[in-house]
Amino acid sequence: MTTTTTLLVRQDQLATTRLHTVNDDAPLADGQIRVRVDQFALTANNITYAAMGEMLQYWQFYPSGEAGWGIVPVWGFGTVVQSQCADVAVGERLYGYWPMADQAMLSPHRITPAGFADGAPHRASLHAVYNQYLRAAADPFYRTDNEDVQALLRPLFITSWLIDDFLDDQQFFGARRMLLSSASSKTAYGTAFQLAQRDGIEVIGLTSPGNVAFCESLGCYDRVVTYDALEAEIDGATPSVYIDFAGSVGLRQRIHAHFSGLAYSCAVGASHVQDLGGAGQLPGPRPVMFFAPAQVKKRNADWGAQGLGQRLVGAWNQFSGAVEAPGAPWLTVQHHAGPEAAQALFTSMLAGSGDARTGHIATLQAG
Template identity: 80%
Template sequence: MSTTTLLVRQDNLATTRLSAAEDSALTEGQVRVRVDSFALTSNNITYAALGDMLNYWQFFPTSEPGWGIVPVWGFGTVTESMHPDVAVGERLYGYWPMGTQAVLSPHRANAAGFSDGAPHRAGLHAVYNHYLRTSTDPLYRTDNEDVQALLRPLFITSWLIDDFLEDQQFFGAQRMLLSSASSKTAYGTAFQLAQREGIEVIGLTSPGNVAFCESLGCYDRVVTYDALESQIDGATPSVYIDFAGSVGLRQRIHAHFTGLSYSCSVGASHVQDLGGAGQLPGPRPMMFFAPAQVKKRHTDWGAQGLNDRLVAAWNQFSAAVQTASNPWLVVQHHTGPEATQALFAAVLAGSGDPHAGHIATMLPG
């Protein structure tokens, strides 16, 4: 058997190629997992754009210098096992290479799942190294795997951003400004913020996405990027939550909003406009790293307390997203290596309908 993988040039994300390699035999303690399906969103572009800074390239290293594998969230099935606590046929949710298969080295296995104990992942964050058995996963439902793959990792980040801001008393601000307002992580955050008393949630987006953002019902106002200075006063205490990563937009925000109390960098969907912020007026932009807030709340609430809160919030959000009269998400499937390669290029280019949720498989149809 062979494994097909999508390789991406780390210094030029638009350059990709498909690579096939013969499978090596498993060693004691390893398992082989068929990667059945995964989501491909602007979140994965962020992983690639920040791959060096946040070590995302290290999860699934290649033997070819300069080429990387972008991690994705989705579902896989164990096809071969040399581990006593992981059975062939088990279905897993977790972090996969963009390929047809993955080899994992389970350790600390329990009823809920296990971590990958491969040596190259030892220094990487536990959140990304953990694999959940769908048979015991409280968030799992067989009838909405696609929605889970698309929104679950993004929503957990959204929920943690809202939780972090509330934990900090919103830095004394009553207004939250969210760029890339049509992106899934942004509207998940807006969904949570909209439930807070006394907080105004403003979505910033391009003209073509205004109607979509307004249809969601979780933004108090939606303003186009070109109109933000004329339509939003700058003196009101505000927090900027940056899902775009656009340097130009960040400079405009910091210049106009003299009342800016906190600047939170989350994503990098505008990869053509990334870079250092340089000298900015107002607060220094701070990168939000979701695992750090997970660790804090794990300490505050314990694993069960954190899990219970997340499950309740996820159930509420996923129900809203799938409302029959106004679905926020329409799933599109892409089958095979070439289709996945084309989809990556399209998502990288930022093209497409914000309603669309893309699920891919590298497995042939």
């Protein structure tokens, strides 16, 4: 008997979760494949997906079928275990966007040697970036020896690279100082890594006291300042861009109040889920949500998919080399096997606990 186990999350109360197992013996329809979800990363980015699931349609990728309950999508690797699609073979290794479950059903279409899109009708209106599944055998990013790092950092780094590219494309809105909240988060330090390579740009990381040493050790921030000291330590009149990975209303209000020279306010993440929401009337520029697929679409038009891909792979190789530097890695990986372990990890991530240097890889497959 085949079963599928899924982690369900209350959409209006993210700390409420439950494991749901169903019998799944129905034969595949023509053209469908069944994929074993082998491993996925769980990061603050996934908490953002949950916190903004309704607004940005993240709940729609893998509908739970139960009102009020959602399935948080995750990035990682899977293996095809059944196929009724002539162009996708059993045993193929795939990278992509999975449900937090032990398996997934996909309907491959627009199949190429590099991969395919999921053609499930409910995903037709969702953004194409999240519907792509890449064949590991043909993927220029892929290496067998660092799947963990790919699952943890690749989707985040692509967002980081696109933020840097967007800001450069806009000439940094006339500012030369970048302020990054939640500076210890993976998307923030990926962005800082890119920004640090640009001449004349000052990169300031904002973080809690416990993460100062970690952020300073990365070498990509010119300065690291604690949240409680930002008004005292950073001049507010200098033209600046705020890149908000925290999503904290209180912090956003303080930034907008103190930085009279704020040129642009870029909202990216929601790692501070206890303090989300609208900030009402703010001084300075209105915060604008950064949506990575929009910049992908622009650069595909500018450079073509191959040109964009070459730039991303080159930048990824440089970044992942720094992250995995022998003797001084930025990241240590912890594995969590089994449904209950994945559920506990999600709860822990939601609470914001854990060491900034630790990356978490989970699977609902039994340990």
